[in-house]
């Protein structure tokens with residue numbers, strides 16, 4: 050299966066628009082709610098980052114996220130699970146993401162090459178949703194104009210604005226040709 054990058058961009062752009070997201074940090078809980086997805090904090094189980102459940106009996110659709118993870122990581126997990134939902138990846142009732150899957154996710158789409166295409170798509174979706182191109186470009190332009198920070202400090206400052214990890218932002222900037 051080829052990675053559907055154009056479709057991902059299109060779906061994310063629709064969500065950003067319909068949820069009226071105009072500045073960072075992107076409210077991923079709001080995006081989830083707009084899709085009828087509930088978010089539950091899950092206890093820290095071995096190797097678990099997040100999961101997606103669709104229960105046809107109750108009609109509930111639930112994203113579970115490891116409550117012990119750092120907020121930035123939980124945000125990435127939620128965005129990743131929204132990606133699975135929106136891209137139609139859920140085949141059974143439940144999809145589980147281990148820590149390993151999402152550790153790759155947080156690093157980059159480059160290092161996740163060769164893994165399950167659904168995971169690559171969910172990671173790509175999460176990066177697009179948490180760090181929308183136009184918002185990142187705006188933030189970058191403002192920071193570069195108003196400061197004489199070094200590259201690492203710029204990445205740290207923008208990552209903080211978007212509530213994402215510095216490594217996730219670093220790869221996003223590189224992908225956008227801004228890094």
Ligand SMILES: [Zn+2]
Nearest residue numbers: 146150168171
């Ligand atoms: Zn996944």
